[in-house]
Amino acid sequence: MAQGKLRVVHYLNQFFGQIGGEEKANTPPEARAGAVGPGMGLKAALGADAEIVGTVICGDTYFAEHLAEATRTVLELIKQFQPDVVIAGPAFNAGRYGTACGAVCQAVVKELKVPAVTAMFPENPGVDIYKKDVYILPTADSAAGMREALPKLAAFALKLARGEAIGTPEEEGYIPRGIRKNFFAEKSGAARAVDMLVAKLQGKPFTTELPMPIFDRVPPNPPVKDMAHATIALVTSGGIVPKGNPDHIESSSASKFGKYSLKGLDDLTPETHQTAHGGYDPTYANADPDRVLPLDVMRDLEREGRIGKLFDYHYATVGNGTSVANASRYGAAIAKELKEAGVDAVILTST
Amino acid sequence: MHVCTVVPISLTVGANRIVPAVAIPHPLGNPELPKEEEKALRRRLVEKALRALETPVEGQTVFEN
């Protein structure tokens, strides 16, 4: 290997690592010397100054199901190559792959103190989870965007490896991380305010320097046609969990949601359930958790045939100081599971 | 379908079918009522939620009654 070249390590899943498709998604982490698959295109884009010294590959399912262990092993394999920079993906719209790329890059930055970059479709769930800690470049939603993505990834990785300053998302093209940083502008705040005001008055474009948080809008679902045969699920942000809070859902800024069986239960009592929520006085919910999650009434309605069936599980998280990004992620994950389980409609209760 | 005490928050976060609830610490109950009446109140709210789910909506809709 030529001396003085920047050392790049590439992370891929089983598919792009040319091990196989979904049937190989359980493959544990392994390392190869040199470039593999899209690494070839990346190599060309990196040019003469850098070299892909190794590729680490892990199956998506394996990574998702052994998160801590897989991250540790992948990290060890990456470390052996002594990289100057790590590139993961691109993952496009593959959710598990995107999440793995984010997790790998986050660990590389935090544990190995080596810069890392990944790329994926902006709506990949990996984006919301990791954008704060990791540089993520936006890509198309499928591998058709590979040719466009690789040169951008290569150029960004070279910048990182050389220790060059990374500019704003607008300048560099990465997905905004939501981190506020100071710098000295060319004009004073007052002069910028008057410029902005004049632009606003003249109907010309202007960019606010502090964007306000925005919330999603979703189109409404069609109504449930046959309630007597529908499966209805209960979901709550009011923190109703089995007594003892087995998943240790945090009382505020929840880092997870829980899924709990309602099989064989007709009524929630202080003996069986409690609230994990720290955002309101828990006395009433603890005395009778049905006040937040109306299981007793749902069972009555199920018996009477008003609804077809109450879904066997309820989902719960704590909507107290939980970031919008996390809340959306839990919502998406819960919705996906419910859809796969054939649930027709959901009653979401909030405190 | 969102059963929620603070309707404006539900509107802000984008829920489309909204049923206003009783109070923040007890959205589907009222500890001041006798047990049976409280359950009847809860049932009325859940039935309202089911009716909301059966109703076609164009956009965000609050089911007051």
Added chain:
Amino acid sequence: MEFLTLTNNPAVKEKYPDLKPVWVEGGVDEVYRRARDLVHKGHRLLTHPLSSSLKPGRIPYKTVALSAKAETTVDLMSLGLMAAAFEAWEKTKPDVPLSFPAQVAADYALVDLAVFESALDSLKNAP
């Protein structure tokens, strides 16, 4: 109007026994928790829960005034302010428990008292 004063500030308790302030044992977050629970029950915040230009996680004392009567509906603005106050507390809370030299603690008590007093006329005269 009649109002309800929540405080963990000994200076407020001492100077205004007539107001019968509700004493809160604990830090600013405990005052916030009590205020929030009252807001959930329909009381309205009368003073802003954040103190002037002080970080809530870095100060020992806070006094908050709420409407004495609970309404049947939750006041949305009060709710939002309590959420913002908790967020600000969370953001500024110290890694180790707060401790202040006696004189500094007394100064904090005085400033909280002064901020509360600057609201008193408005509170008493409000409809």
Added chain:
Amino acid sequence: MRLELGKIPIRNVEFGPATKVENGTLYVNKEELRALILEDKSIKSCEVDLARPGEEVRIIPVKDVIEPRCKVSGPGGIFPGLVSKVETVGSGRTHVLKGAAVVTTGKIVGFQEGIIDMTGPGAKYTPFSQTYNVVLNLQPVDGLPQHDHERAVRLAGLKAAAYLGEAGKNVEPETVEVYELGSYLETAAKYPNLPKVVYVYMLQSQGLLHDTWVYGVDAKRILPSLIHPNETMDGAIVSGNCVSACDKNTTYHHLNNPVIAELYKRHGKDLCFLGCVITNENVTLADKQRSSSYAAKLAHMIGADAAIVTEEGFGNPDADLIMNCNKLEDYGIKTVLITDEYAGRDGASQSLADVSPKADAVVSTGNANELIDLPPMKKVIGDASAANVIAGGFAGALHDDGSITAELQVITGVNCELGYSNLRATGY
């Protein structure tokens, strides 16, 4: 109202037998100045020190910074209602010792902030590292209550600035700027085709160490009022703030309000500057509602099409800022806000305690939580132990060698929400 502002550049400051300005140097008769300050029997001692740009000097904790000015002609005097008689100011002629400043220091409460470094990395964050500073270190008589202590230090600084300003009375200014605005009707008639702009000027008004004074009146006692921009240039608005150094408006800032300067600059070109509405930031929500409604109504009544709103402080006043914004926009008045941010040390937290979709045009003066390392200085003016309290959990840590690691918040003027400086934050 027409004001001639004569600027006398100051390029050095020295002690001397007589207080005067000569060839750009401000000479200060230390004893005369001390005697003037000590006329106030509540002040036990007053040390006068000088701090020049580039010197290895740290001033801590800073209470206020004031620019020396004097009235040459026209009604009233500098700082009406506090130093001069209450008379409407803002017309005639005023002289400014440009480049000089009075800095008051002295511990009023144990958690007071306010650092000015005359050199090193901290210097580029405060405008007062570039001024020739006459520093008053003031100690009160024993047992003086903090309210009286605050007043004594505030008045001492104003008196000193007026005293030094007198030295420029008979000096020929290098430049004379003219600021003139007539009545609202005249002004609007003069530029019928330009959008009418009003400046909504928020003043911190929450009690001890968080107050502002207008013609000697405590701003928390006012209903929002109209004020002619020229009045601010003669010291109609004075700071009584000394907590949250980064985003308090010092009296110097009020005298040199950059929003007023910019609006004057653009007046008659792409906008028509009508004037200012001052409003407060009180403790009760009823007061906040009343003041924001009243301020927006005044802006509407004088026919504003657009407004710039500046905040003072953070947290609690974010509510006033957003109320002002919502209510102005509800009148159809296009609004731009200037605020600083408290986004946490890592910049990842929500910047403001209140938000609104109507706040779609916001200028940021930077994240006050960002950390900075301030190396030790050869000389510390003021109360070096104040830094110990900063270490005591307020915003940073004093190290053994005298260096300080702190949030930017401790530096005077760094995030001034009048938009005085160039610092801003952006999303990464």
